[in-house]
Amino acid sequence: MASAKRTMTLNLTDAEMRVLEELAEQKDLSKTAVLRQALRLYQLVDARLASGRKLFFEDEKKKEKSELMVL
């Protein structure tokens, strides 16, 4: 059930490319797969926030929660 794929050229700075390569290595994924994950996550978070939900990071040790704001 694979969808048809389209190709695009992506221009990244050296720093952005370095982060992408680091993430791909850490997760044992291709760079395309990392970007695909990032896009899916961004869409999901954006939709959840748009529906009125909030996104928090929790520090269990300090018992602190900080809300993540997305543009």
Add this chain to the structure above:
Amino acid sequence: MRTPITLVDNETGDLVEAQLFDEVTTDHFLETENEWRPLVRAAARRMLQEERSGEQIPQHWHWDWTSKAPDLGMMAITFYGVECVGKLQGLMKLETVGYYSRIPDQRGAPLVFVDYLETAPWNIRPFMVALGLRARFSGVGTQLIEAAVRLSMREGYEGRIGLHSLPVAENFYLRACKMTSVERDPGKQNMLWCEFTPEQAQKFLRGDNR
């Protein structure tokens, strides 16, 4: 997209043609409300009246697929359904982002999370026995798990999948699918977290462990 699959008709023992599809809509969610839920509740009621073992009693009688309608169209979320003889036989919700292996030597490897998997109640033997009926089709759950494994492979996750199993479903995941029992999760009502490693996923697809 629709893919032909086969189920087993428990009445005749014959293989029957069915379809696996990912174009799930709110109509399918409504079908679970109208056709599945009353039967699940009836089976739960009958089993409670007959004082059956708590482990057999349906633990998903309150599931509400219609509440998942906002997730349709989310790229991080994939739904699969199984249809046969014009009826919805099973439904599954998968998440492809943000879930990782908890097996110590694979910790951190991404996997496909099986958030919900439900088989139509007329395919669940203990429910139908409680209602004096015979289960209709076998194989719906394994076909859906196979779809999750294949999605995991397409995502580059090597077949890794993970899920929290309801107590009544532990036998299915551990004995029928032969998933790894990883840990009880106190953050999820102490449900059992089960996973397929890449090797187990390959064995499952080959049918070695079924």
